[in-house]
Amino acid sequence: MIPPTHNRLTRRGFCLCCTGATIFAATGGWLTPREAYAQAKGIVGVIRAAAERDPIKLHHLRGNVSVLEGSGGNVAVLPGSDGKVLIDAGISASRSRIVEAMSTLGPEPIRHLINTHWHFDHTDGNEWLKMEGANILAHENTIKHLRSAQRVEDWDFNFPPSPPAALPTESMSAEKSLRLNNSTLLLKHQRDAHTDGDITVAFAEADIFHTGDIYWNGIYPFIDYSTGGSIDGTIRAVDAILETISAETIVVPGHGQPVSNKTELKDYREMLASIRSNVAELKKQGRSLDEAIAARPTATFDAKWGQFVIDPAFFAKLVYEGV
Template sequence: MSFQYQPTLSRRGFCICCAAAVAAGGQWLSPSQAYAEARNIVDLIRDDAAKASIKIHKLRRDVSILEGSGGNIAVLTGADGKVFVDAGITATRPRILEAANSLSAAPIKHLINTHWHFDHADGNEWLHGAGAVITAHENTYKHLMAAQRVEDWDFNFPPSPPAAIPTELFTTEKTLALNNSTLKLKYYGPAHTDGDISVSFAEADILHVADTYWNGFYPFIDYSTGGSIGGMIKATEANLAAVSDATIVIPGHGNPVSNKSELSAYRDMLVAIRDNVARLKQQGRSLEETVAARPTAAFDAKWGQFVITPAIFTHLVYQGV
């Protein structure tokens, strides 16, 4: 099947993961400098989400994607009730419900969090109130339970309310049998954060890889809660090993319907930029000098045209090599 993708959120409000900083004139701005030029990024994102439309992408075997509320949300429908993979941003609740109810009248019974970030778990509380049992990796539970600071966003998140906390936890793998489907949940190890998981819809041959893959954009990496460029590459290698040419791959952000070929190009980009930045850092180049050397130049036309700019991504890679 063929899909054409147009981003549905503004450049400013694409997702919480894009709050790392602002690049201007090719220079890296510190969080304090960035926030001096704009009010709180979380409020900006919530404002955008309150106006965002939700697009529905129907895949196969009762699996669909809801696009437009932070990260790409997968929904599995059937007699056991709706299963959500990620919760999006609360401000989109009326349109999420409208879209989900157009797929099925069944109640919402299950929610799987792929990791703890705001654009994937902000809707936990209302989805739990609607009837969803929340499943997540134990590290996602840890981050939602306590206050979290993300240095690259210069932002402190308070603990989540009790109703937003996952109650079904796992360490490495978990299998759910729902709606005549086998859902296989698998922990990557530290990657985008230290709690990222993939969700495989086995019979449909669909793999939701969440924020280990940003389709068409440079990704954000949250070093404050365990992420790293090396972990992102390792997770992408695991994703490639798990899919075939027929598999539908759902990324956390970007065009929500992807495939092995696009995922392979993403892996190649990550590896090349990691190596370029590492070489410059080993030569003793400072962050500013490394950014000025443009180690991402060969990939910027394809990957660097949205919120995570070449300068921002260079900064993120530099931290981890």
């Protein structure tokens, strides 16, 4: 049985890519990585069930850009005469509520979808959105992962290939600029960060920046080493984003509270770098994984960042893998 706390977490944007750990319902303690892997095996069903019932919350930003919260990752929407543009697809079980929420933004059909990376909670809606007429764009590595079976070791989970009807129809490599709905969208590949296929999307005129899962607002992130992610690449990507944005930029994270800013992103970067330094020092001392986790290298940050499904022990384990 999945602990009741999972239901609460799904309503905050719970996703398949962050199932490494959860809170012991009875004790308030943290699951070990091994125990968390066992939990992960049934999480696809949990996510689909949550998406079938959980509400979609609409956040209006500026420049006609909005964000949908409640179906996997945070989904940005830009309506207009070229058809609605979506950043990420959410989970297909939320389809009816996504359509209902988007109907309040205007009558335009869905014509464009950008996948920020390949994970289930960002691409599960690809098939129905493609059926609606959306052209799907993704990084070439994202398409590669969707086309073939994928095993994510840190979830102990095997993903089958996506059906042909769900595959992106257009690829990019390094950078791409789109002009849609009187807006300039600047797409950039952030190498070896959350995965090896992460795309960030800047809405230039509105000064809004969607980070995908490179940034998790107020919560420890998952890093997918199985498909090319890394702690160092994540930090580099955050640095690159910070150099790009201003104090006025609205930052949309992949997970967590969907409206953020440069100050909060700087705090996230400080957390990542500090924990990386702590874990690297423990590893340099010859500490084993269990010994490093027991030393609590995340302790300074746990009260703020460790209260979600990637718990302190599991995040320390992820960083240990990458230093």
